[in-house]
Amino acid sequence: MGRRYVTVDVFTDRAFGGNPLAVVLDAAGLDTQTMQRVAREFGYSETTFVLPPADPAHHACVRIFTPEQELPFAGHPNVGTAFVLAREWAGRGEALPEQFLFEEAAGLVPVRPWLADGRLCGAELTAPIRFERGETIESATIARILRLPEQAVLADPHPPLVGSAGLPFLLVRLRDTEAVDAASVDEALLADLLGHHATRNLYLYARIGADRVHARMLAPLDGIGEDPATGSAAAALGGLLGALDGAADFTIAQGVQMGRPSEIRVSVSEGGAIRVGGACVTMMQGELLIREPGD
Structure with missing residues (x-):
């Protein structure tokens, strides 16, 4: 089954800067082992997987993986994922929320899209806990x-x-x-x-x-x-x-x-309260073809 993905460079306003991130959309149904394998396949410092939230008042459940392990929270994956979701919403003609609410292992993470002259340019997260x-x-x-x-x-x-x-x-x-x-x-x-x-x-x-x-x-x-x-x-x-x-x-x-x-x-x-933000640049998009053994 194909899963859409988008890659972005995060904390930069120009291509090939910042920290690259892969965002796998439509990730419902993927198990943990498969997510880990996909993250290893991309090879970025982190890859995120967007799933339906447990609470409908929130916007998504976001799981974050390095090539070796799952993380309870991370910065550039939240900023980049919010940027990608805002881009998806805008592409469908939907009004952007003031902030996205992501369910993560570390807690609920608010992430606010950044606009400059009406154009989506980045995002800013609020850390899930105090220092x-x-x-x-x-x-x-x-x-x-x-x-x-x-x-x-x-x-x-x-x-x-x-x-x-x-x-x-x-x-x-x-x-x-x-x-x-x-x-x-x-x-x-x-x-x-x-x-x-x-x-x-x-x-x-x-x-x-x-x-x-x-x-x-x-x-x-x-x-x-x-x-x-x-x-x-x-x-x-x-x-x-x-x-x-x-x-x-x-x-x-x-x-x-x-x-x-x-x-x-x-x-x-x-x-x-701690806020961390930056610009983002879209780099690639495509379809991830995940096949079970024997397919």
């Missing part, structure tokens, strides 16, 4: 894993720590953008020193003035050498900076070294 601060890791340990001098890993205003707004990341502030770009992971040491922690996914960042951040997301033990744009990590970082400052409003540049430059907009309210 959760987890364990801290010694700066010296992180420096060894990243093959950096210890002084390059800052402990002020926070030490390296696990933070989550739906998906946990190890948030590491580095001295400057040069340190972020120079970091490379010692995978054996990462597995040895952080194998028992809540996450081994490293989100490295440096501040550039008050409203801009330069970041990289490295997760080699989960099959992602580097991710060009990571909305869930951006949400976690936004939650942390909002907790430190009372509110936050900044833009993250990510994926620059990879040749897939991304712009992620993050805002955190005084009450701790």
Whole structure:
């Protein structure tokens, strides 16, 4: 049975930038094993599957898969899926909702379509939970894993720590953008020193003035050498900076070294609500032909 799919580049306003995403529409009836195989076939950092919601007041159930596992929540898959669904609705001449409500394993995720001069251009999600601060890791340990001098890993205003707004990341502030770009992971040491922690996914960042951040997301033990744009990590970082400052409003540049430059907009309210948004570009569309063995 054929299933329609659309691919988009997320957190970019131009083709071949940002983070690619495959969105499988009409996914009702696919089992978990098949979804995992499809995600592995696409080979993107994530693939989403759009299913009917359990509650008719919501717009869809969205399941998110990496090539290796299902995720309870992720950033660029929500932004990209909302963009694709808004594009579908507009193509049918239907009025867009103010926001989509997606049922996910982490909870209900609101995602608002972005319009510019009446044209669909992107989307913005609200994280399903407030920021959760987890364990801290010694700066010296992180420096060894990243093959950096210890002084390059800052402990002020926070030490390296696990933070989550739906998906946990190890948030590491580095001295400057040069340190972020120079970091490379010692995978054996990462597995040895952080194998028992809540996450081994490293989100490295440096501040550039008050409203801009330069970041990289490295997760080699989960099959992602580097991710060009990571909305869930951006949400976690936004939650942390909002907790430190009372509110936050900044833009993250990510994926620059990879040749897939991304712009992620993050805002955190005084009450701790975290929003992450960006532009999207449609890249491909087609039909996924899934046949059972023997067909």
